[in-house]
Amino acid sequence: MALSRIWSAFIIIALLVASLKLVISSDSKTIYSRMVTGKSGDTIKIKTLDVDKADKKLVSFIDSNKIYVEGDVKTIKIGNEQLLSFKIQNADGVIESCQTAVTLCLKLIGFLALFMGFLTIAEKAGGIRFISRIIGPFFSKIFPDVPKGHPAMGHMMMNFSANLLGLDNAATPFGLRAMQSLQELNPNKTTASNSQIMFLCLHASGMTLIPVSIIALRSAAKASNPMDIFIPCMIATFVATIASMVIVSIKQKINLFQPVIIAWVFGISALIASLVLYLRSLNTTEDFQVFSGGLSSGMILFIFLIIVLGAIYKKVDVFDSFVEGAKSGFDTAVRIIPFMVGMLVAISLLRTSGAFDVLIDSVKSFLMITGIDTRFVDALPTAIIKPFSGGGARGLMVDTMKNLGPDSFAGRLSCVLQGSSDTTFYVIAVYFGSVSIKNTRYTVWSMLLADLIGVTTAIIMAYLFFA
Numbered sequence: 001m002a003l004s005r006i007w008s009a010f011i012i013i014a015l016l017v018a019s020l021k022l023v024i025s026s027d028s029k030t031i032y033s034r035m036v037t038g039k040s041g042d043t044i045k046i047k048t049l050d051v052d053k054a055d056k057k058l059v060s061f062i063d064s065n066k067i068y069v070e071g072d073v074k075t076i077k078i079g080n081e082q083l084l085s086f087k088i089q090n091a092d093g094v095i096e097s098c099q100t101a102v103t104l105c106l107k108l109i110g111f112l113a114l115f116m117g118f119l120t121i122a123e124k125a126g127g128i129r130f131i132s133r134i135i136g137p138f139f140s141k142i143f144p145d146v147p148k149g150h151p152a153m154g155h156m157m158m159n160f161s162a163n164l165l166g167l168d169n170a171a172t173p174f175g176l177r178a179m180q181s182l183q184e185l186n187p188n189k190t191t192a193s194n195s196q197i198m199f200l201c202l203h204a205s206g207m208t209l210i211p212v213s214i215i216a217l218r219s220a221a222k223a224s225n226p227m228d229i230f231i232p233c234m235i236a237t238f239v240a241t242i243a244s245m246v247i248v249s250i251k252q253k254i255n256l257f258q259p260v261i262i263a264w265v266f267g268i269s270a271l272i273a274s275l276v277l278y279l280r281s282l283n284t285t286e287d288f289q290v291f292s293g294g295l296s297s298g299m300i301l302f303i304f305l306i307i308v309l310g311a312i313y314k315k316v317d318v319f320d321s322f323v324e325g326a327k328s329g330f331d332t333a334v335r336i337i338p339f340m341v342g343m344l345v346a347i348s349l350l351r352t353s354g355a356f357d358v359l360i361d362s363v364k365s366f367l368m369i370t371g372i373d374t375r376f377v378d379a380l381p382t383a384i385i386k387p388f389s390g391g392g393a394r395g396l397m398v399d400t401m402k403n404l405g406p407d408s409f410a411g412r413l414s415c416v417l418q419g420s421s422d423t424t425f426y427v428i429a430v431y432f433g434s435v436s437i438k439n440t441r442y443t444v445w446s447m448l449l450a451d452l453i454g455v456t457t458a459i460i461m462a463y464l465f466f467a
Contacts, residue, residue: 006425006444007346014349021354035352038093091351101340105333112329115173118307119158120325121318123151125311130154138264142245142254143195145185152181156199158303175203176332176434183435191439192432197446198248200431204422204447205241205454214397214415221398223406229415232461234272236420240454247446332434339433343425347388356384376459378410383417383455387424387448394418413462420458421451 018035021028034042092100129149135157136148146152155178159171178199186193192200214233218226242265249256256262282291311318350356364377379400386393400414424447432440 007342010346010350014346014353014355017355017358018353031353034089034093035349036094037096038089038091038352039096040089040092042089089352092348093352094345094348097344097348098341101344102337105337105340109330109333112173112176112333113326114329116177116329116332117322117324117326118304119155119174119177120328121311121316121321122154122307124316124321125307125314127154127307127310137260141258141261142249142256143198144254145193145195146182147185150181150185152178152185152195155181159203171203172430173329175199175431179431179435180332183437186435189435190437192437192441192443194252196432196437197441197443198245198252200427200443201244201248201446201450202241203431204424204427205237205244205450214419218401218406218415221401221406221411223401223411226406228465229412229419232416232458232465233419235461236416236454236458238269238272239457240421240450243453244446244450247449251442251446335436336430336433339429340426343388343429347425350388351385356381359384375409376413376462378404379414379417379462382414383421383458386418386421387451388426393423409462409466412466413459416458416462417455420454424448424451 014035018028018031022031129151133149135153139146139153139156140148143153143156155174159174159178179196182193182196182199183189186196214229215226218229246256248254308318311321360377360381363380364374367374367377382393382397382400397414397418401408401411404410406412424444428440428443428447432438432443
């Protein structure tokens with residue numbers, strides 16, 4: 001029910017903002033068309049201005065009869081009299097978003113088929129139950145409704161491990177399999193269970209040991225030290241994960257001050273600290289990327305090898321088991337298409353209507369009035385978009401580095417914000433959609449609160465490390 005209200009609110013807010021802009025601004029005559037049929041990258045003519053009245057920032061970039069691009073705005077000087085301003089649409093309209101949703105799900109088929117195939121082999125060989133027994137003492141405390149040794153324990157562990165290593169493509173199939181295992185224990189098949197909510201909140205906190213893709217993008221943007229966001233990013237994701245566990249535990253009345261939980265939390269903290277110390281000892285960005293890339297890719301291949309060897313030892317029909325699991329991956333990808341279409345369309349309307357721009361401008365104006373340092377506001381679009389679209393947030397992060405510089409405060413902060421949380425609404429749509437959950441209970445606000453804590457931590461870390 002909560003997700004239905006939020007989805008409806010997105011659409012209503014987007015249409016209200018668009019209608020208001022249409023009434024008060026002559027530049028928004030085509031806003032409805034852009035919201036429905038517009039494509040990312042389309043140019044939109046805004047207005048013709050006298051040079052004397054034009055934005056000085058734009059005028060300073062003008063030379064006779066040349067075109068310059070600054071962010072999303074192209075400026076063209078015609079003679080000495082006029083300035084034409086064009087804005088590039090940075091989000092697809094409704095029609096393109098529907099197609100994008102289907103395309104994303106189709107692209108997931110291959111990954112889901114591959115990893116779910118190997119997961120089925122591991123299940124039949126007893127590997128998942130083996131992992132469940134190892135992590136059982138800890139997981140049994142925060143997932144009290146899941147029986148000891150249940151396959152869901154192993155599936156969740158595989159998902160969290162893939163997230164830690166930044167293996168997004170592997171984490172999704174493992175997570176979907178975990179959600180399906182938890183659904184088997186769910187007495188009410190259309191309402192999220194306590195275990196499903198805890199799992200999804202921990203997953204969406206996005207804890208990652210090595211933010212490889214962010215570091216690679218900083219390197220491509222010619223940052224002086226692409227790895228300087230590594231520690232702030234890790235701290236922010238760790239805090240967000242702990243916050244998720246605490247928030248859900250309070251709601252579910254789980255006692256976190258148990259020896260087993262404390263031991264595991266401190267153990268993971270020690271592991272993170274050790275990895276930080278080792279990575280800081282590496283001399284170059286190339287060394288870092290070689291190590292992180294080797295660790296991530298090597299872990300995938302190692303998992304495949306162990307699963308196959310274990311299955312052969314247990315005399316499991318390896319290929320037939322793989323095909324059986326791959327079929328379920330295909331079915332899952334098709335089943336989530338309606339949920340993806342609905343969510344991406346709502347997000348598209350918010351972005352193309354200008355609702356996000358209104359929010360950012362309002363926050364910045366308020367902070368300027370209060371006298372608070374506003375440097376962090378330039379990076380906020382990344383944080384605001386991230387719960388809705390990982391690709392959109394990544395694009396805004398790159399845009400911030402391009403316009404303000406990869407070594408600027410906002411440029412660095414946008415990178416930390418990109419790594420401090422996951423795509424909350426995407427995760428909800430995909431994971432709950434895969435098991436046809438309609439009543440998400442308190443999942444949405446718990447995840448958003450954890451996101452807020454992660455974003456706040458990221459901003460604090462940016463001031464501590466980069467101010």
